[in-house]
Amino acid sequence: xxxxxxxxxxxxxxxxxxxxxxxxxxxxxxxxxxxxxxxxxxxxxxxxxxxxxxxxxxxxxxxxxxxxxxx
Numbered sequence: 001x002x003x004x005x006x007x008x009x010x011x012x013x014x015x016x017x018x019x020x021x022x023x024x025x026x027x028x029x030x031x032x033x034x035x036x037x038x039x040x041x042x043x044x045x046x047x048x049x050x051x052x053x054x055x056x057x058x059x060x061x062x063x064x065x066x067x068x069x070x071x
Contacts, residue, residue, distance in 0.1 A: 002070055002071065003070070003071055004068040004069070004070060005069045005071055006066060006068050007068065008033070008034075008037065009035040009037045009039065009064055009067070010034070010035055010065050011031065011032045011035045011047065011063070012029050012030070012031045012063040012064075013029065013030045013032075013052060014027050014028075014059070015028050015029070015055060015058065015060060016058050016060050025060075028057070032051070039064065044062065045062055
């Protein structure tokens with residue numbers, strides 16, 4: 001039977017960089033690789049908020065993106 005084996009994770013921060021001429025938000029993503037695949041959501045959120053505090057743009061969304069191998 002096939003199963004997933006986690007091999008990598010990355011943290012993606014979605015940032016609001018402004019608005020277009022119609023007022024729709026412009027977003028940009030910053031990704032950080034090497035996140036522990038077993039990282040807890042609260043820990044990921046704390047790290048993301050700490051990093052976002054150093055950036056020039058406001059944080060809109062936090063994503064933890066996992067890559068799995070199927071065996």
